[in-house]
Amino acid sequence: MxxxxxxxxxxxxxxxxxxxxxxxxxxxxxxxxxxxxxxxxxxxxxxxxxxxxxxxxxxxxxxxxxxxxxxxxxxxxxxxxxxxxxxxxxxxxxxxxxxxxxxxxxxxxxxxxxxxxxxxxxxxxxxxxxxxxxxxxxxxxxxxxxxxxxxxxxxxxxxxxxxxxxxxxxxxxxxxxxxxxxxxxxxxxxxxxxxxxxxxxxxxxxxxxxxxxxxxxxxxxxxxxxxxxxxxxxxDVAEFMGFRNKVKGQVASAAEGRATVAVGEAQIAGRTRNAVTAGAEAWLAIRPEDLHPVAAGQPGLTAQVVSTEFRGREFVGFARMADGTDLSFLAHDKLSPGETVTLAAEPDRVLVYGGAA
Amino acid sequence: MSTDVSIPLKQRLAARGLDGLTLLVVPAVLFLLALFIYPFLYGLFLSFEPKQGGVFANYQRFFSDSFLYGTIGTTLWLALPVTIATLALAIPIAFRVRLMRNQRLLTTILVIPITLGTVLVAEGLLNYLGPQGWFNRTLMTLGLISSPVKLLHNYWGVMLSLVITGFPFTFLLTLSYLSGIDPALEQAGATLGAGPWERFKHILFPLLLPGLAITFCLSFVQAFSVFPSAVLLGAPAGPTRVISIAAYQAAFEEYDYSMASAVAMIMALVQLAIVVAVLAARGLLYRGPAGGGKG
Missing domain, CATH: 3.40.50.300 (P-loop containing nucleotide triphosphate hydrolases)
Structure with a gap:
């Protein structure tokens, strides 16, 4: 050549x-x-x-x-x-x-x-x-x-x-x-x-x-x-990289690159990507493929199922939280619209961004 | 076991493109028949019924009288240079205008001569180019000439007025053909190392050429049928005795409509010969889309 x-x-x-x-x-x-x-x-x-x-x-x-x-x-x-x-x-x-x-x-x-x-x-x-x-x-x-x-x-x-x-x-x-x-x-x-x-x-x-x-x-x-x-x-980069779920909350505690954010009643843990101070507003970014339904009562985001789509191995679900935030997630089983689900992700898979979006 | 599967006539006609919409072309067809086909055929037959002599007497007379057949050469000698000159002016201007953002204003200014009409332009040129006109006086004041240049009542007067009235049309057509070429092609040429002249020579001009051939034909036909400016600005008895003047004289000075029809038919044939020649040459060129891809 x-x-x-x-x-x-x-x-x-x-x-x-x-x-x-x-x-x-x-x-x-x-x-x-x-x-x-x-x-x-x-x-x-x-x-x-x-x-x-x-x-x-x-x-x-x-x-x-x-x-x-x-x-x-x-x-x-x-x-x-x-x-x-x-x-x-x-x-x-x-x-x-x-x-x-x-x-x-x-x-x-x-x-x-x-x-x-x-x-x-x-x-x-x-x-x-x-x-x-x-x-x-x-x-x-x-x-x-x-x-x-x-x-x-x-x-x-x-x-x-x-x-x-x-x-x-x-x-x-x-x-x-x-x-x-x-x-x-x-x-x-x-x-x-x-x-x-x-x-x-x-x-x-x-x-x-x-x-x-x-x-x-x-x-x-x-x-x-x-x-x-x-x-x-x-x-915004996270959103572009497939972290399609954006959830707004209040920082409950933050230390050493980790933070817990209060969203309504729930406490969600994640990794921080910028300066996050306790008491301030913060955004959670989660990929749909990392967000799954868990048993009711476990820590997670509560939402109502809007619809599910069959994607071969799993179902892609769409749900809406009480404050109107839309979530997409993966589920192994079909869920019926209107059902209430609790959705959670591994803390390592949740990113926390402080400040306004 | 057979069922009737014949398709209704209406549906079969529609499949061949004949449906209610087809009726919309009827007015246009009637218009063409009444104002083009019928007069053309009428003139054609009339030209074979001369006042005296055999069927071809008019044509024999035309081609044996140098005062008549000479008009073909005179007209070509005006129409061809005028067409080439308008194209030569239109191409560079179109290339420049294409890059401008405020195209509309300039295009409007350039197109105004179309709206003025041949006679007004001729009147203007009579004043402007005359022995006492601005043009000659300016040149004399500057000392460039000692006596007025004769630009009226000869070849140059007609030539200039035809270029002025023919230019807008040629320019608009050239500009639209040029705008049809994908600008990315020129950019691609530039990134491959082609300078402005090479981009023109290898990319833009070959893609523009088929359009220029059409522009040439249309401009030529316009210039070939020159009449008002040849009379007003030219020397209708001599160097600018164009073929339409010969037809006019046959019709309205000799009152020989048959002869006038014959002249008109010859005029049409000459135009047709040039147009066919140009279009045949165009057939040898690339004529596909001037875009760079499928998108």
């Missing part, structure tokens, strides 16, 4: 900002990305993740801060001078060019000799498993194949950095899983540095070495998938 990523040590975003009129799409984002890393920018729509990617690619000028590749400041450069590979959400394949010419476009622009273009295009097509399709026009390919062409086109020029903007969002669920594995395989084969934008936390968790969670144009947390999954720093 001769396709290899050009080398650099690190890409640095230094207090990068972007305003659209009075709206700050991105506020002082600082981030250092090492060579060979797979970084996922994760967040809900409108959080600034695509803006960040477009700023790095040069498709959008920054309104503050800078972007550095080692000691070279690259944010004044035009996109064609940066030489990063980019995979667009809708693939952006040139519809009038064959697959071969699409993949070879970047090499042609760099003045690579014809024979070498042919050789490298063939290699890239083989890497993304597109042999035999290369004379077709993009319109004659399936969505998954178009995606592969877009990836091959971005990596064939051996860019120091590959940028991917929600590349799997237009594919069906099965193809998405396949392409996810494919993207990781290609990343490992090339040793390229990849920045991957997604709103799907599962995708980010399974692909990335590190995840950057953005919200309202601000970096909320940077960490490994394991970090984010089990130790989210903020309530």
């Amino acid at each position: 001769t396709i290899n990523a050009a080398s650099f040590r690190e890409l640095r975003l230094d207090r990068l900002s972007r305003d659209f009129g009075s709206h700050n799409a991105l506020k002082d984002v600082s981030l250092t990305i090492g060579k060979g890393e797979f970084i996922a920018l994760l967040g809900p729509s409108g959080c600034g993740k695509s803006t960040t990617l477009n700023l790095i690619a040069g498709l959008l000028p920054a309104t503050g801060g800078g972007i550095w590749l080692d000691d070279k400041r690259i944010d004044p450069l035009r996109p064609e001078e940066r030489g990063f590979g980019m995979v667009f959400q809708n693939y952006a394949l040139f519809p009038h060019m064959s697959v071969n010419r699409n993949i070879g476009f970047g090499l042609k622009m760099r003045g690579v000799p014809r024979a070498e273009i042919d050789r490298r295009v063939a290699e890239a097509a083989a890497l993304v498993r597109l042999q035999g399709q290369t004379e077709k026009l993009p319109g004659q390919l399936s969505g998954g194949q178009q995606q592969r062409v877009a990836i091959a086109r971005a990596i064939v020029v051996e860019p120091p950095l590959v940028l991917m903007d929600e590349p799997l969002s237009n594919l069906d669920a099965k193809l998405r899983l396949e392409m996810r594995a494919e993207i990781r395989r290609i990343h490992n084969t090339l040793g390229a540095t990849t920045i991957y934008v997604t709103h799907d936390q599962e995708e980010a968790l399974s692909l990335a070495d590190r995840i950057v969670v953005l919200r309202d144009g601000v970096v909320r947390q940077v960490g490994t998938p394991e970090d984010l999954f089990s130790r989210p720093d903020h309530l």
Whole structure:
């Protein structure tokens, strides 16, 4: 394999900002990305993740801060001078060019000799498993194949950095899983540095070495998938990581990273993630898969069952507490609507966040 | 054991796209029949019934008299450069306007000449380009010329007025074709190392070309049927004696409607020949969607 990523040590975003009129799409984002890393920018729509990617690619000028590749400041450069590979959400394949010419476009622009273009295009097509399709026009390919062409086109020029903007969002669920594995395989084969934008936390968790969670144009947390999954720093990150149950309560006691929170009559124990003081308000965050019905009388949240859905091995239940808070939980048995249940989770699985949400 | 499974006629017609809605095209069909098909066929037959001579006498006369057949060349010599000039103006302006946020104001200004009509534009140009007009006086004041440039009652007057009145149409059509190209394609080109000129050459222009061919045809047909500006701003007896003037003279000076019809038929054939040639060339191009993916 001769396709290899050009080398650099690190890409640095230094207090990068972007305003659209009075709206700050991105506020002082600082981030250092090492060579060979797979970084996922994760967040809900409108959080600034695509803006960040477009700023790095040069498709959008920054309104503050800078972007550095080692000691070279690259944010004044035009996109064609940066030489990063980019995979667009809708693939952006040139519809009038064959697959071969699409993949070879970047090499042609760099003045690579014809024979070498042919050789490298063939290699890239083989890497993304597109042999035999290369004379077709993009319109004659399936969505998954178009995606592969877009990836091959971005990596064939051996860019120091590959940028991917929600590349799997237009594919069906099965193809998405396949392409996810494919993207990781290609990343490992090339040793390229990849920045991957997604709103799907599962995708980010399974692909990335590190995840950057953005919200309202601000970096909320940077960490490994394991970090984010089990130790989210903020309530909103926790929510994004699947802690879908948010319950408000009053801190009864707090010490050494543990706290007990009073919710109505019940006392719920959990791990604290930020400063929590006794007597103050706090939020509990619990994953639905960690919340189960227990025998009445045991400590737990009391709620009325709204409905249950069969999910194969278990039932997913939906319940409402007396104050109107909605809960989702897992149950082994079907529950009938209107039934009163007590729901509890292991204290290690309950996160406590002090302060207002 | 057989049951009657025949499908009602109404349902079978509907499956072929014929239902109550089809009736809505009736007014349009009647309109076309009355105002286009019938006059066309009437003129076609009339052209084969000359005042004197055989069936083809009008056509023989047209192609043996240089004063008549010469109008084809004269008209082409106006219409083709005008079409190319309007396209050459419209493409760069459309490329610039496409990137602007306040497109509407500029588009409105550029489109105003359409609403003025040919005659008003011609009147304006008579004042503006005349020997005492601003144009010549400005150039003389600046010392660029010593005597007025003759821009009226010749080829250039007609050419200029056709470019002015033809431009808005060409521009709007070009802009809409250009806006139909997914902006992500250009961005993809840029991230792959293509500069502005290369992006135009390899991505935007090839995708725009089929639309430009259609724009060319429509603009050409408009320019080819020039009449008012050729009379008002040109030299209708000489260099700008276009084919529509020949038809007018046959009809209203010689009162030979048959001959006028023959001229009109020849005019239609010349236009058709150019349009067919351009569309045939377009057939060789990529004509699929100008988007970058399935989405």
